[in-house]
Amino acid sequence: MVTPTRSDDDMVFKALADANRRKVLDMLCVQNGQTLGSLCSHLDMARQSATQHLAILEAANLVSTVRRGREKLFFINPVPVHEVYERWVSKFERRRITLLHDLKREIEGEDP
Numbered sequence: 001m002v003t004p005t006r007s008d009d010d011m012v013f014k015a016l017a018d019a020n021r022r023k024v025l026d027m028l029c030v031q032n033g034q035t036l037g038s039l040c041s042h043l044d045m046a047r048q049s050a051t052q053h054l055a056i057l058e059a060a061n062l063v064s065t066v067r068r069g070r071e072k073l074f075f076i077n078p079v080p081v082h083e084v085y086e087r088w089v090s091k092f093e094r095r096r097i098t099l100l101h102d103l104k105r106e107i108e109g110e111d112p
Contacts, residue, residue: 008061009087012080015060020045021053025062028076035071 015021020043027042028034040050054074057063061080066073 008080009084011060012062012084015056015062016081016084018053018056020049021057024050024053024057024074025076028063028074032075033066033073035073039074 016025023043024039027039036047036050036054039054040047043050045053054063058065062077064075064077066075
């Protein structure tokens, strides 16, 4: 597994920081492989703004594209989100789960 560089993490966090971009990712999660037109029909913004948001998502590798004739289809790439989870979130989650496990053992009177 390739360890993401700081700039990769920064790009993912920047992309995820915007509510409109998170909405696009949610939409692609529900129905992957949408066109710009279908995405824009559910967004309250101009086509040009949606294109800029998609470019940021694509630069962060959160979205990939495939050409189908004249159409460009957008697909979600969950790998960068998983890498952020593994690197930043899971280490805090493990500690919390360990504390809950220790508390359960103490309440139930189990030996450590």
